[in-house]
Amino acid sequence: MANETVINPVDGEDSVNTGRRRFLTATTAVVGAVGVVGAAVPFIKSWNPSARALLAGAPVTVDISALQEGQRLILEWRGQPIWIVKRSKAILDALPTLDGDLRDPTSENADQQPAYVREANPELRSIKPEISVLVGLCTHLGCSPEMVAEIRPEPFDPNWKGGYFCPCHKSKFDMAGRVYQGVPAPTNLVVPPHYYADDDTIVIGVDPQGAA
Numbered sequence: 001m002a003n004e005t006v007i008n009p010v011d012g013e014d015s016v017n018t019g020r021r022r023f024l025t026a027t028t029a030v031v032g033a034v035g036v037v038g039a040a041v042p043f044i045k046s047w048n049p050s051a052r053a054l055l056a057g058a059p060v061t062v063d064i065s066a067l068q069e070g071q072r073l074i075l076e077w078r079g080q081p082i083w084i085v086k087r088s089k090a091i092l093d094a095l096p097t098l099d100g101d102l103r104d105p106t107s108e109n110a111d112q113q114p115a116y117v118r119e120a121n122p123e124l125r126s127i128k129p130e131i132s133v134l135v136g137l138c139t140h141l142g143c144s145p146e147m148v149a150e151i152r153p154e155p156f157d158p159n160w161k162g163g164y165f166c167p168c169h170k171s172k173f174d175m176a177g178r179v180y181q182g183v184p185a186p187t188n189l190v191v192p193p194h195y196y197a198d199d200d201t202i203v204i205g206v207d208p209q210g211a212a
Ligand code: FES
Pocket: 016, 138, 139, 140, 141, 142, 143, 166, 167, 168, 169, 170, 171, 184, 185
């Protein structure tokens, strides 16, 4: 990209920029592809309304029928990565055992998820137990954490029960996006507004009908 400057990734701040830039680069590539298609049609259509609406934050509808246990779908909403993960029973069983290691195990901070998500289950932070929907940006300085979904010892945590690890400054989150104690990230990952149009269809960006 012409406006991309190279920063030596020698300290945390630069690493943050590197992580964020990686996502922005991918985002820009998608937008760029839309632009190329638009250029091939008359000018009046070059402003594809759906593309413009997407950039403005229009809802995104996702079919999750093919999503297998342990898999993650990544999409974009309002310029942010949205993760949809299908969690296994082993992961769901492990989540409550982590409560003592977490800053906000029962999702008290109302800014981090809609009320209907907390009411559904404050530890799982999801409408359906197995399906987690999160904004994939670290709540420290905005890097995109890595999913490390297996329950096994990891170099950064010998008691790891699966979750997300942010390489920028080593923040850790569990598979519900709940932040561990003693890391730079101050809050749980954000759960975006969403609802199920049917069993296999999630609409990101809209609250369920009647939700406060
Ligand atoms: S951005 Fe600093 S730990 Fe994730």
